[in-house]
Amino acid sequence: MTDIIRVLPDAIANQIAAGEVVQRPASVVKELLDNALDAGATHIEIILEQAGKNLIKIIDNGKGMSMTDARMAFERHATSKIEKADDLFAIRTMGFRGEALASIAAVAHVELKTCTAEQELGTYIAVNGSELITQEPVNCPKGSQFTIKNLFFNIPARRKFLKTNATELRHIIQQVQRIALAYPEVSFHLEHDGNEIYQLPKTKLKQRIVHLFGNTIQTNLIAIQSETSYSSLEGYIGKPEKAKKNFGEQFFFANNRYIRHPYLHKAVMEAYGNLLPSESIPAYFIFINIDPNLLDVNIHPTKTEVKFEDERTLFQIVLATVKEALGKHNITPSIDFEIDRSFEIPTATNAKDIKAPEISVDPNFNPFKQENNGSSFSKFKTERGTKGWESFYDFEDLPMEDTSQQISFEEKEQANIGLFQVKGKYILSQVKSGLMIINQKRAHERIVFEQLFKLSKEKNITTQRLLFPHIISLSATEMTTFNEIAEELKTLGFDIDLFSKDSIAINGMPGGITLENPEQFIQDILNNYNGKKLLDEQLRKSIIETLAKMSSLQKAQSLSPEERQQLIDALFACNTPNHTPSGKKIVHILPLEEIDKYFS
Template sequence: MADIIQLLPDSVANQIAAGEVIQRPASVVKELVENSIDAKATSITINIKDAGRTLIQIIDDGTGMSETDARLSFERHSTSKIRKAEDLFSITTMGFRGEALASIAAVASVDLKTRLANNDLGTHIIVEGSVVLSQEPASCSPGTIFTVKNLFYNIPARRKFLKSNTTEFGHILSEFERIALANPTVEFKLYHNESQLFSLPRTNERQRIVAIFGKKINQNLVAIEAETSIINVKGFIGKPENARKKSGEQFFFINNRFMRNPYLHKAIVNAYKNILQPDSVPSYFLFLEAAPDSIDVNIHPTKTEIKFEDQQAVWQIIHATVKQSLGKNNIVPSIDFDMEQGFEIPVLTKNTEIKKPFVEINPFFNPFDEKPGPAKNQNKSISSLEKENTANWEKLYDGFENEKNLTDDLSSTSQIESQQKLRESNFSGKYYQFKNKYILTPVKSGLMVIDQKKAHERILFEKFMFSLESNTGISQRTLFPKSIELAPKEHSILMEIIDQIKMLGFDISDSGNYCVTVNGLPADSSDQEPEQIIDKFLNEYLNTEIDIKTRAKEKIAQALAKAAAISSSQALTNEEMSELVDMLFACSMPNFSPFGKKIISILKTEEIEKRFS
């Protein structure tokens, strides 16, 4: 049999390696800007076109490279950061593997201009698909300019699977935020399609956070700091009343490197225990410092997963520091939530009479006797008992919430009947609200339980989708125009989709300086303030995972429906519950929310009767 194993050409090997390092335009931005940081740059300009598909340009005033280094930088595993394996345990630079430039050059056209400060001329190199097309001396400023064009031009499948420009640029903004937060002493400028989005001067950590996330966040920041022999912790945490049901303002940095660490995230969330709204996430910006040999950054190609030598000790330090800072700022009660709350024991004096403990019992109670003895209800009339029973009807369901296997899910094949049949399933017309969250109504087969928030989300979603498709959104004018200041990232995203949200009924315009003016809101956006509905909508939109191009309208409708829906704790009148149920069963898909969550469950009569048999 002939030999069939052969070495791959460098260009093919580089394309394969690029798949791990360069996943999308944001990966290119991350790698090139981190190179600028390692080159001691004090000013970095980032130019983006078409969310990085057409152009990514990074300009810095760093040390620059010699002609030999410039050419060698495009070879795989060529680096100035390490010399031997032991150096991996004392890394202080962002990069060290020597793979980034080779990977970028394998899947794009790269133009490099670089010059050392003490040289009169620099070097100009053009590489395309791992092939060096030209190399010549050039006149340029000290530092380095990388221009990357037509990303994934030679890998159509990879280019095809890029998301929409809004989504891809959102990832670029996320990478920009992380690098800018980790390096407040570096000046940053970011342009997209020739429009300046950020101009961040050199400053401190707090001012950099405010510059990126807007002035509103400044009042929400609580400083924390701790120095230990294992790790130093400093930074800021958010006040619990400002915690929101979103991610995006949670940042860990270790030795100026952004990292993801769900384990340490739990240390912070646990410190907020009992003072956060359900499902809310506190903001935090923590800058950790540890000896380089006590952490391992070489466990993932993106270098964002960091392993600590003593992770449990780090967890305890962060948890204690956050909890102490919350207590110092009178944000949490002084009691320790980890301990059970004790009984109130009065102070005893010498003359205090000590009473013997006793238990009050009802001597007439017999659990097997259907006729009650002279208990507390003995003297009550039947009519008064019926009234009390009606008033306390919800108490009958106190035990249901912790019971399992009581619900009979509505599947799309066996139990979801036609809308008309389901609506006519002997509804009693009586509605009860349980914990201001669920609507209960008797039906032919038992007791129907409806999640009121998810039901309202479905109703609004279908209305908004109709408005987007037909451009018939109705706007409800505000009493006065409302000016709202947004974070630069939020403003950029809103401007990308402003035409679509106007179709929904938003009367909104850009007023400059990351501000918008709201003159009207969608008629179905409930009674929320303009700032509140815009804030909720952007939070939901930025955190909605569905981002396929053909479903862009659906993503907008989903986000607005979730933002505008009634809350899970809102009390409803019987008329409001009846109207909500009627509108739900007029929807095309009344059984599931826009996010695929179940809206309706039925407690079958047989299941209820079993509980009392």
């Protein structure tokens, strides 16, 4: 039998290694920025074309490399940062594996210009797919300039599966944010397709956070600091009332290295406890300084997964530090002692004959045109005929304790008798089998959603101009996402312009829609989209769902008897009156038998 095991050529071995190290353009940017910082750079420029797919250029003013070192840097496992095995347990540099340049050169066209302070001439090297093309002297400034072209040129399948330019750019921006936060004393310039994204001067940490995430975050920051025999912590956390429903402003650093650590995130969330609004996540920028011997960063080539020697102790330190900072700023849960004891008792109507209402459909009716009647509820007009009424309400889709429970037509008609409100949140009505309870906010959400979705399909949504535009600040990542969905927002009646490179102006909204918090609406739809490859209708539905939720009735809002009736009529005219667009329950029937049990 002939021998079949052989040593792979370097070019193939490097491509295999590149699969771990170079996953997308952002991976290249991260590795080159790490090298620049390890070289002592105080200013770094990042220039991109086509989200790094066609060009990534990193220019730094670090110490540069000699001609021999420049050539050796492209060899596998060639590094200046460790010498012996023990060094792996005391890493003090950003890079140390000696894999990055060899991996990048295996899947791209790479050019390097580098020069040290002691040299009169620098070195130029060109490598294509691990093959050295050119090495010659060149006149260049002190430092290093890497030019990466045509990433994955020799792996078409890998290049094919890269995401859209907007998504890949978002990943690059996130990498730049992480490194820029860890090194506020270093200035950064980021440019994409000739447009400046970041111009970050040397500064302090707090100001760097503001430069990256906008001026609105400045008043949201609370400083934290602690020192123990195990580690020291410093940084900033966000005020709980400013917490957002999406990730994006949560950062842990261990010895200036960005890390992901769900266990420590749990410590932060536990420290906030009930201070946070429902389903919200606070901002935090926490720097952990620890003896490198107590930290293992050699877990994964990306170096974002780390192991601490004593994670339980660190958990308690993070928990106590965040709690102390919140306590110093007198941030405690607030209790609302104001109780609304006024609710309407329905009066008897025996003195008058009740006539069946006669309501016809107005085809020109705009369900979003609000009348000035002291309530934000729109006057929906629907036909309450006798035929097909039961089909409006499919109880097979509505989760109930008793799945055999059904509502007859008579019960539907009885739902019009004795409507009254409880604490401005629920509408109660007698039906044949018991008591019907309707969540009025969710009911209105369903109504707005169906009406707006119908108008969007008919391309019949009008735009109402605002007296004063809403100016909303966005981070670079958020701005990239916004540009992806801006056209869809326009088709839904929004008039939004770029106000500056890091802010937008909402000049108009869909007719009849009122948003109390336009900034939160924008944040929510950006978070819901977040680079997902949604079809146009999926994206439209997601935006309308968010719009309906945020423009619906307030949780506790008093409605007149007429408004309650209009709400109920409009709800049961919907195609799906049982649940909100997100699947939450709108209507519940409390059977008479259950009520009787309370008095048995």
